Amino acid sequence: MLERLVQKIFIAIVKQDSGYEVATQSVKKKKTLFKERHHFEGKELSAAMKRHIHEMMALSPIFYISTLNLQANQGAYEGCSHPIDANGIERIGVKTLCRDKQWTQYAGVDELNTLMYEYENVGLDFIFSPFSILEHFFADKMSEGFALYALAAEGTLSIAIIDKGKVEYAHHSLLTQTKKEQSVSELELPISEADEEIDVGGIRLDEIEMLEDLDIIDELDSLADIEDLNELEEITEFTEDQPTMEEKRMEYQQRSFSLKGVLDGSHEDFQRFNLIQGALDRFYNSDQCKNRFVETVFIADTKGESADLKRFLEEELFLNVLVRHIDLCDEVNALALLEEEEL
Numbered sequence: 001m002l003e004r005l006v007q008k009i010f011i012a013i014v015k016q017d018s019g020y021e022v023a024t025q026s027v028k029k030k031k032t033l034f035k036e037r038h039h040f041e042g043k044e045l046s047a048a049m050k051r052h053i054h055e056m057m058a059l060s061p062i063f064y065i066s067t068l069n070l071q072a073n074q075g076a077y078e079g080c081s082h083p084i085d086a087n088g089i090e091r092i093g094v095k096t097l098c099r100d101k102q103w104t105q106y107a108g109v110d111e112l113n114t115l116m117y118e119y120e121n122v123g124l125d126f127i128f129s130p131f132s133i134l135e136h137f138f139a140d141k142m143s144e145g146f147a148l149y150a151l152a153a154e155g156t157l158s159i160a161i162i163d164k165g166k167v168e169y170a171h172h173s174l175l176t177q178t179k180k181e182q183s184v185s186e187l188e189l190p191i192s193e194a195d196e197e198i199d200v201g202g203i204r205l206d207e208i209e210m211l212e213d214l215d216i217i218d219e220l221d222s223l224a225d226i227e228d229l230n231e232l233e234e235i236t237e238f239t240e241d242q243p244t245m246e247e248k249r250m251e252y253q254q255r256s257f258s259l260k261g262v263l264d265g266s267h268e269d270f271q272r273f274n275l276i277q278g279a280l281d282r283f284y285n286s287d288q289c290k291n292r293f294v295e296t297v298f299i300a301d302t303k304g305e306s307a308d309l310k311r312f313l314e315e316e317l318f319l320n321v322l323v324r325h326i327d328l329c330d331e332v333n334a335l336a337l338l339e340e341e342e343l
Helices: 047-057 109-118 130-137 179-185 245-259 268-284 307-317 328-342
Strands: 008-016 019-028 031-041 062-068 074-078 094-099 103-108 126-128 146-152 156-163 166-174 296-301 320-325
Touching (some): 019 047, 019 328, 074 166, 103 109, 130 146, 130 296, 130 328, 146 268, 296 307
Parallel strands (some): 008 062, 296 320
Antiparallel strands (some): 008 019, 019 031, 074 103, 094 103, 146 156, 156 166
């Protein structure tokens, strides 16, 4: 009864290099009463930021605070077994949850504890992963066909290859990581010895907002339908003269290698291109490939600065690419609203 009479406050916190973005949304009877957005400078929660969050919390006895986990050592994979590393050894130090009896999501315990400690002054109700953001943002597209989805957040890139809603491959990487660090933090698909030199490993897909013993949430059983994403433009079909799978692979490899001599390796778009190219290499050399070729890429871009990445992928790898701007705080609060409905 109380929930129907009072407003509910949803507070999303997204950490950036320049500080923290805090978005507040007030909801009553499924109607938004107001939204507020504030940016706070600093590498740690400032007194001003804590004061602002507590002021928002004081507006209602019902409030939810959420954040986004962009740290390494997270992902998901098909099936409900415990995750294993690239050497076939069961991974330790991760929290897992089987979702829909089809796939498992996981995150490192140390990384989760770090987040909980960072926000202990305000508390956390939900922790979402970039893969849950991708699932929600591209919900109307993931059920349609075979494509690669990517979230280009600040300093990270999250990749998922999805076939009609089925997780085929997923990978999350920090752009500043070295190759050695990436190989330790990634859960790879089965590969042959000849493929082991590829420096981008694979993770599987989706979210991590569960963590039962941290009392975050149980699971995201289903996502509500969302509005059409600003009328996504149609992607043209390949003609009947489409080259064979082997011809595509050979041309793809030649074009991807040629780009390496064009750009500075520190360029963020080049790093993202390398990660996508590496993810495709890994997928094509895995049992999951089954003679399929990725032709379509959807990119959720937080800054609207992926024009070069789009051009590289289209011109060098012959991919059809759609880039769409995403507001992470709005998406985090949208997921929190869905989760609250399931409580």
